[in-house]
Amino acid sequence: MSEDIDIQDREAREAAEKAAEYEHGWSSDIETEFAEKGLNEDTVRFISAKKGEPEWMLDWRLKAFRLWQEMEEPNWAKLGYPEIDYQDAYYYAAPKKKVELDSLDDLDPEIKRVYDKLGIPLGEQEVLAGVKGAKKVAVDAVFDSVSVATSFREELKRAGVIFLSISEAIREYPDLVKKWLGKVVPQHDNYFATLNSAVFSDGTFVYVPEGVRCPMELSTYFRINAENTGQFERTLIVAEKGSYVSYLEGCTAPMRDENQLHAAVVELVAMEDAEIKYSTVQNWYPGNSEGVGGIYNFVTKRALCQGARSKVSWTQVETGSAVTWKYPSCVLNGEDSVGEFYSVAVTNNYQQADTGTKMIHNGKGSRSTIISKGISAGKSDNTYRGMVRVAANADGVRNRTECDSLLIGDQCGAHTVPYIEVKNPTAQIEHEATTSKISDDQLFYAMQRGLDDEEAMALIVNGFAKEVLKELPMEFAVEAQKLLAISLEGSVG
Amino acid sequence: MLEIENLTAEIDGKTILNGLTLTVPAGEVHAIMGPNGAGKSTLSYVLGGRPGYEVTGGSVRFDGEDLLDMEPHERAAAGLFLGFQYPVEIPGVSNVQFLREALNSQRKARGEEPLTGGEFLKLAKEKSALLKLDPEMLKRHVNVGFSGGEKKRAEMVQMGILDPKFAVLDETDSGLDIDALRVVGEGINSIMRAPDKAVLLITHYQRLLEVVKPDKVSILSQGRIVQTGGPELAVRLEEEGYDAVMAA
Numbered sequence: 003m004s005e006d007i008d009i010q011d012r013e014a015r016e017a018a019e020k021a022a023e024y025e026h027g028w029s030s031d032i033e034t035e036f037a038e039k040g041l042n043e044d045t046v047r048f049i050s051a052k053k054g055e056p057e058w059m060l061d062w063r064l065k066a067f068r069l070w071q072e073m074e075e076p077n078w079a080k081l082g083y084p085e086i087d088y089q090d091a092y093y094y095a096a097p098k099k100k101v102e103l104d105s106l107d108d109l110d111p112e113i114k115r116v117y118d119k120l121g122i123p124l125g126e127q128e129v130l131a132g133v134k135g136a137k138k139v140a141v142d143a144v145f146d147s148v149s150v151a152t153s154f155r156e157e158l159k160r161a162g163v164i165f166l167s168i169s170e171a172i173r174e175y176p177d178l179v180k181k182w183l184g185k186v187v188p189q190h191d192n193y194f195a196t197l198n199s200a201v202f203s204d205g206t207f208v209y210v211p212e213g214v215r216c217p218m219e220l221s222t223y224f225r226i227n228a229e230n231t232g233q234f235e236r237t238l239i240v241a242e243k244g245s246y247v248s249y250l251e252g253c254t255a256p257m258r259d260e261n262q263l264h265a266a267v268v269e270l271v272a273m274e275d276a277e278i279k280y281s282t283v284q285n286w287y288p289g290n291s292e293g294v295g296g297i298y299n300f301v302t303k304r305a306l307c308q309g310a311r312s313k314v315s316w317t318q319v320e321t322g323s324a325v326t327w328k329y330p331s332c333v334l335n336g337e338d339s340v341g342e343f344y345s346v347a348v349t350n351n352y353q354q355a356d357t358g359t360k361m362i363h364n365g366k367g368s369r370s371t372i373i374s375k376g377i378s379a380g381k382s383d384n385t386y387r388g389m390v391r392v393a394a395n396a397d398g399v400r401n402r403t404e405c406d407s408l409l410i411g412d413q414c415g416a417h418t419v420p421y422i423e424v425k426n427p428t429a430q431i432e433h434e435a436t437t438s439k440i441s442d443d444q445l446f447y448a449m450q451r452g453l454d455d456e457e458a459m460a461l462i463v464n465g466f467a468k469e470v471l472k473e474l475p476m477e478f479a480v481e482a483q484k485l486l487a488i489s490l491e492g493s494v495g
Numbered sequence: 496m497l498e499i500e501n502l503t504a505e506i507d508g509k510t511i512l513n514g515l516t517l518t519v520p521a522g523e524v525h526a527i528m529g530p531n532g533a534g535k536s537t538l539s540y541v542l543g544g545r546p547g548y549e550v551t552g553g554s555v556r557f558d559g560e561d562l563l564d565m566e567p568h569e570r571a572a573a574g575l576f577l578g579f580q581y582p583v584e585i586p587g588v589s590n591v592q593f594l595r596e597a598l599n600s601q602r603k604a605r606g607e608e609p610l611t612g613g614e615f616l617k618l619a620k621e622k623s624a625l626l627k628l629d630p631e632m633l634k635r636h637v638n639v640g641f642s643g644g645e646k647k648r649a650e651m652v653q654m655g656i657l658d659p660k661f662a663v664l665d666e667t668d669s670g671l672d673i674d675a676l677r678v679v680g681e682g683i684n685s686i687m688r689a690p691d692k693a694v695l696l697i698t699h700y701q702r703l704l705e706v707v708k709p710d711k712v713s714i715l716s717q718g719r720i721v722q723t724g725g726p727e728l729a730v731r732l733e734e735e736g737y738d739a740v741m742a743a
């Protein structure tokens with residue numbers, strides 16, 4: 003009898019709490035509307051319906067899903083991870099695990115320390131950590147960014163730049179999306195890209211019209227989206243003739259996510275004389291120091307340098323994830339087109355990264371530069387995998403590749419796997435690779451001048467990565483430097 | 496200012512310092528001479544707290560504090576500076592960035608306000624002028640591509656900027672041309688000759704000592720101080736050599 007009353011009480015309380023949450027206008031749809039676990043055609047239909055997509059989009063997704071079912075997961079990368087059960091995952095708005103933090107004092111001190119080191123304001127820390135009362139803060143924060151973002155939107159609109167979530171773009175600019183979606187990364191490109199094509203639920207669309215120089219750095223942050231970066235993101239950026247845009251992706255704050263598998267697709271198109279600069283800081287949860295947990299990040303990023311003299315630069319700082327599989331590439335079709343890839347990949351503890359680029363030279367006089375800096379510590383494994391291909395009729399192609407690896411300690415691994423396929427004798431291909439260990443001499447020298455061991459390490463590592471960091475937009479570069487230091491904490495000595 | 500008592504230290508289980516005792520009061524420049532492999536550089540590393548150099552006995556007091564109990568960066572903040580026999584290269588890090596970070600870390604540890612970029616640059620320019628080092632060199636990466644002599648001169652610019660209380664200068668004169676030797680010697684005088692400062696000057700030759708006139712000269716041999724005298728000891732060593740002087 004008394005038990006029954008208890009239960010009733012609890013149900014009533016829970017209902018009240020739920021109602022209160024609705025009142026805050028927060029997370030109602032996030033918490034209650036999600037697709038069942040597992041992946042089948044119904045999951046794909048559910049996602050498409052949720053997004054209010056037109057028929058052609060659903061058909062496109064279903065086609066991808068059917069292709070995916072016929073494919074096998076690749077295993078050529080130098081990665082080892084337990085088999086992924088694709089039926090044991092959520093594909094649309096997995097229910098958020100309820101956070102029960104009453105205040106930041108309850109936050110894992112380890113995470114708190116990282117937030118402090120990054121200089122994240124307390125309000126934002128509460129949002130990131132999911133502190134109970136912070137829901138209110140989060141709403142305010144969203145309001146703040148709405149007003150900020152609205153003024154940015156106005157400015158972009160005046161310039162004629164379209165900057166929307168991919169779902170909005172599918173509804174509002176179907177012709178543009180239809181024209182380019184899947185043209186750079188075809189649906190059947192690879193296992194993870196095909197999966198993404200079937201189930202992507204979030205992402206960004208940018209369109210820069212002819213001759214327009216986008217008046218600001220674009221970043222996902224301004225996209226008025228309270229949700230975190232999604233699990234299956236889809237980004238499409240089209241830069242018309244003579245236009246320019248710089249896009250920033252990612253977040254330096256350590257992000258935890260219940261979804262272990264992440265598979266994004268990014269497609270870039272640069273027409274004649276257009277330039278796209280795409281910068282990424284990736285800091286997904288890497289797992290703990292014993293190698294438990296952590297995100298698997300399987301990303302397909304590719305740029306089509308379609309027009310003459312078009313240019314795409316990929317700059318990435320990869321510090322997070324348990325497993326990273328990622329090769330931002332350029333297909334250089336345009337004459338005298340330019341592809342650049344600047345990368346810093348840090349692995350510590352049990353992290354594994356297999357990353358690099360492909361430069362496919364089809365255009366005459368096309369040029370590419372690859373600078374990859376791998377930093378390995380702990381028991382981690384860091385592989386650079388790069389391909390430079392020159393087509394038979396592409397005369398006067400030039401490529402310069404520089405791959406440097408820095409080892410911290412003697413239990414980690416660094417590997418360089420270059421593939422060079424040259425079918426035209428006029429090509430000039432330069433490849434340089436170095437491996438060095440962080441030296442005790444350098445550490446002691448810096449410490450003798452007044453830096454503690456971690457500051458000394460950070461200084462040396464940032465020096466090593468300098469050539470890449472200087473390619474990042476200013477505001478990102480400073481955070482990225484701190485991030486390198488934090489990722490390598492505990493690896494000194 | 497610095498009191499070393501019966502210090503023993505080893506590297507990889509091999510004893511290098513073997514009961515070394517030496518006192519350097521404030522206001523003194525004390526030259527250390529000694530044969531190759533005697534343990535001079537080892538002494539400087541042990542004073543600096545270099546990992547891998549294990550102290551197995553004895554004590555070192557610096558301004559009354561137990562120096563051996565401090566971390567390397569704490570020793571630096573307390574005012575200890577090592578001029579390295581072989582200054583180290585740090586690619587990708589400019590001298591300006593390196594020294595500003597180092598100085599501000601030291602200042603922070605001492606509870607002082609950090610210097611702004613402008614204040615720091617002014618200081619750096621002033622000290623490079625003192626050592627007649629082209630200030631443009633400060634924009635270059637730490638010691639990368641510097642000639643042997645440039646490295647030593649840059650080392651003294653670092654000392655000028657960090658303004659230590661106590662400097663251990665390990666063969667700062669080696670690799671310097673005749674004019675540079677004079678510039679560096681005068682630099683040392685101007686930066687370190689003060690009643691509240693002191694220098695341990697490790698050298699093989701009399702030449703530097705003609706500019707930086709030492710108050711005392713000691714011979715370090717087989718890991719200990721075997722003889723101490725005035726400046727005349729250095730002159731005798733140069734004329735007669737270690738074997739003769741130590742046998743006498």
Ligand SMILES: Nc1ncnc2c1ncn2[C@@H]1O[C@H](COP(=O)(O)OP(=O)(O)OP(=O)(O)O)[C@@H](O)[C@H]1O
Nearest residue numbers: 506507509511529530531532533534535536537538
């Ligand atoms: N890592 C090491 N392992 C073993 N022995 C070492 C190591 N480092 C130095 N030693 C030895 O310690 C001894 C003292 O070396 P140190 O460099 O202190 O000599 P020094 O007096 O500075 O000589 P120099 O005048 O040539 O500079 C030498 O015999 C040297 O070989």
Ligand SMILES: [Mg+2]
Nearest residue numbers: 535536537580
């Ligand atoms: Mg020596």
